[in-house]
Amino acid sequence: MKPLRYSLYALILGSLLLSVGCTSMSKQARLTTTDSESSWAALSAKDPTTLSDREKWSLARKAFSRAEAARERGENEPAARYYEIALELLGSLDLASIDLETQRVLSFNRKVLRSYDEFVASIKSLPPNAGLTAVLEAGASDDEEPGIEIEPLNPADEVDTTPVLILNHDPLPGVPKDMNSRVKSHIEFFTGKGRSVMMRWMERSAEIFPRLRPILREEGVPEEVMYLAMIESGLNLEAYSYARASGLWQFIASTGRIYGLHIDRVYDERRHVELATRAACSYLRKLHDQFGDWYLAFAAYNCGEGRVERELRRSHTNSFWKLNRLPRQTKNYVPTYLAAREICENPEKYGFPPLPEEIPFETHREYVYGPYKLDDIANAAGVDPGETKRLNPEFIQGVVPKTPEPFMVRMPATPRDDFTLHLKQMPETDIQPTTVHVVRRGETLGSIAKRYGTTVSAIRSQPENRRINPRKMR
Numbered sequence: 001m002k003p004l005r006y007s008l009y010a011l012i013l014g015s016l017l018l019s020v021g022c023t024s025m026s027k028q029a030r031l032t033t034t035d036s037e038s039s040w041a042a043l044s045a046k047d048p049t050t051l052s053d054r055e056k057w058s059l060a061r062k063a064f065s066r067a068e069a070a071r072e073r074g075e076n077e078p079a080a081r082y083y084e085i086a087l088e089l090l091g092s093l094d095l096a097s098i099d100l101e102t103q104r105v106l107s108f109n110r111k112v113l114r115s116y117d118e119f120v121a122s123i124k125s126l127p128p129n130a131g132l133t134a135v136l137e138a139g140a141s142d143d144e145e146p147g148i149e150i151e152p153l154n155p156a157d158e159v160d161t162t163p164v165l166i167l168n169h170d171p172l173p174g175v176p177k178d179m180n181s182r183v184k185s186h187i188e189f190f191t192g193k194g195r196s197v198m199m200r201w202m203e204r205s206a207e208i209f210p211r212l213r214p215i216l217r218e219e220g221v222p223e224e225v226m227y228l229a230m231i232e233s234g235l236n237l238e239a240y241s242y243a244r245a246s247g248l249w250q251f252i253a254s255t256g257r258i259y260g261l262h263i264d265r266v267y268d269e270r271r272h273v274e275l276a277t278r279a280a281c282s283y284l285r286k287l288h289d290q291f292g293d294w295y296l297a298f299a300a301y302n303c304g305e306g307r308v309e310r311e312l313r314r315s316h317t318n319s320f321w322k323l324n325r326l327p328r329q330t331k332n333y334v335p336t337y338l339a340a341r342e343i344c345e346n347p348e349k350y351g352f353p354p355l356p357e358e359i360p361f362e363t364h365r366e367y368v369y370g371p372y373k374l375d376d377i378a379n380a381a382g383v384d385p386g387e388t389k390r391l392n393p394e395f396i397q398g399v400v401p402k403t404p405e406p407f408m409v410r411m412p413a414t415p416r417d418d419f420t421l422h423l424k425q426m427p428e429t430d431i432q433p434t435t436v437h438v439v440r441r442g443e444t445l446g447s448i449a450k451r452y453g454t455t456v457s458a459i460r461s462q463p464e465n466r467r468i469n470p471r472k473m474r
Contacts, residue, residue: 056092056093057089057100059089060086061086063082064108064111064115066078067083067115068115076123077127077129079119080126080134083112083119083134083137085242086112087113087116087137087329088242088329090105090108090109090112091133091327091329113137120138123193125193125194126138126197128200129234130197132232135231135336136332136333136336137328138193139185139190139339140328170220171221171222172220172222173222173294174224175224175225175294178321179338183338183339186332186339186340189339190339190340190343190350191350191351191352197234198340198352199352200234201230201234202355202356204234204235205358206355206356206357208226208237208248209358210358210361212226212229212273213226215277219281220285221281225281225284227337227340227341227344228284228298230344231337232249232250233249233250235248238271238393246268247271247272247276248271248273248280249270249276249279251276251279253270256269256276256279259279260275261275261276266395266396267394267396268396269394271394272393283301284297284301287300291308292318295321298333298334299323299333302329303326303329308323311323311325363411364410364412364415365408365410365411366381366415366419367408368407368409368423369400369403370399370400370401370403371399371402371428372399372400372423372426372428373400373426374388374389374392374399374409375388376423376426376429377409378411379422379426380422381411381415381416381419381423382415382416382419383411383412384412387412388410388412391410392409392410399430401430445459
């Protein structure tokens, strides 16, 4: 939704505390290898929405160094991720408030862009799980200039955080389908180095589009808006960005709550397809009502309505294509949407197979009182645990929490008749808060385990810690 999107290669230690029945389980922790730049570890563990411009600048430079190092080693996926982080951070800077020379920042931004262009040119294809910024930049025209905020932000331009309720209205007009050199540049990318990315998105559409289409119709939003979800998240329900945007429509928590989504550390409706799609429809309808134009509404969805309003006033135009001082990412956002839509609507024309046949979303729904693990619920129902977890991504810890009201749990098949009886025999599970720890020089798994009152085996049992080499922690 806003710049700063895809996942940071986090260098932190966390601990997940679980209690089962009346017996408390051992504390478990996520570890990373020792980092010679402790400031990187400290900054990367912070909520990016709280970073100062100075901190963003510092983190962007470190991310760029890591991108180049990964590129030297031939590690394309981490290289793309670090390039993306650097570009997102630079794109979010407000040069009017940062105490750095403007030309220095712009020069470094161009350096990063040149290096990223060289990286993309040197590889056969962009990794299929590449994030939004990586895709937008890779498909950009060569004449695009960096879009970094130079004028001071006006408090009046900030997004209204008053909770809103938008009832269904008459259907909105369709989204136009312009074709110009900027759109063609992104089509060329998707048919070349970005082909694997587009193929991954098209494959996911078989399950996701049938769930979006009826909601868009009910909300009076044109069906072609569903391609925006393709750009936002790659149709990945578990997409989680560096800026902590989550789900199919990449809501940040504050905006999600404005549009009625429940978000906490156990249950996150940003990952609930139907509820998040209705929230996105409400927000996009509001933006369309505000700007009277779908391209401007999409731009505002990406960089914020205040930024778009400011550029409209400054440029004396209401044409998206003439807003030359929008962030570079936003200028690429609409052309990328149009390119993806064009390819999906005419796949054979661009050398792609037809979109896969859509799969009707058919599941059995049970209302369950927590606290139980999804795995235990599935086992009690006699259905596949892995498929049950996949169908319920909003339970971000894999646990249905204990609340006064039951939660709806989707199951891949009808549960057995004695499901309730079997569920009562399952251990109750409660999730405790997460702790963050940064590994310091000289620490060992043993010393860390002792500090947190756990064991080395419990720490290493966490999936994120299984690649840790204790010898390299010294």
